[in-house]
Amino acid sequence: MLKPILLLSALCWSACSCAAIQILATRVILYEAEKEQSFTIRNTGDAPSLVQIWLSKKDNSSMNITDDIPLAIMPPIARINAGSSKVFRFFPTEKASAALPADRESMFWINALDVPAVDDENVAENKLNIAFRTRIKAFYRPSGIKGTLIEAGENLQWSMSKEANNLVYTVNNNSPYHISVVDFSLKKGEETISSLPGDVIAPWEIKKYKFKNVTDSSASLNYQYISDLGAYIPKRIVL
Structure with missing residues (x-):
């Protein structure tokens, strides 16, 4: 089993040396019928970097690498x-079809740990090299699921209720797709009166979002969901 690369650095008071690794995608989607998908990582910095790639489950934000x-x-x-790119292959193992649900897509994280090269000058001057981790979403889509992500995003079912001095919006994702949502906000006209962080609504999941200290039920709920191509599609809900 691979283990994350550990970078130990001396305490410093001067500048940091940072690499510039970029994953040239916001998500990777692997269909069951495909042998593989690929994505590209580019080093936009001026020094080489060592990049470690691994998958983690949707609810795992740790640095642990597992083989399950x-x-x-x-x-x-x-x-x-420096200035170069590398293509990485993302593919199913022989166990994928049997191990993953056939009636919904599965979501994972692709983790990229970027360890910049150690510069002799930085070592001599007690400058700090930092390893950066970047994550993007990865989806495995079985062949049997119906509809499209756009249809799922357009057909989220919303309801609203009041709890003390709070407005609570409940959403029902009645689809086999994960809906990535950003920029939740309540607006009165063009004025934002409350906001919440983005979220992922899993297949057939019912979730609640509480806007604290908001009682004006005439406000509209505004958000954007993300398409397969990484486009942000705005939605406005008035209940």
């Missing part, structure tokens, strides 16, 4: 020179 996910990424570790 029936999907894989190759290569798991790669050097990317």
Whole structure:
């Protein structure tokens, strides 16, 4: 089992040396019928970086690497020179079809740990090198699910209730797709009166979002959901 690369650095008081690894995608979608998908990571910095890639489950935000996910990424570790790019392959193992639900898509995280090269000058001057982790969503879509992500995003079912001095919006995702939502806000005209962080609404999940200290039920709920291509699609809900 691979373990995350640990970067130990001396305490410093001067500048940090930072790499510039960019994943050239916001999400990767692997269909059951496909042998693989690919994504590209580019080093926009001026020094080489060592990049470690691994998958984690939707609810896992730790740095732990496990081998209980029936999907894989190759290569798991790669050097990317300054100004260069590297293509990584994302593919199912033989166990994927049997291990993952057939009636809904499964969501994972692709983690990229970027460890910048150690510069002799930085070491001599007690400058700090920092390892950065970037994550993007990865989805596995079985062949049998119906509809599209856009249809699912357009057909979220909302209701509103009051709890003391709070407005509570309840959403029902009656689809086999994960809906990634950003910029939840309540607006009165063009004025934002309350907001909440974005979220992911899982297949057939019912969730509640509480706007504290808001009692004006005539406000509209505004948010954006993200398409397969990474486009932000605005929605306005008036109940």
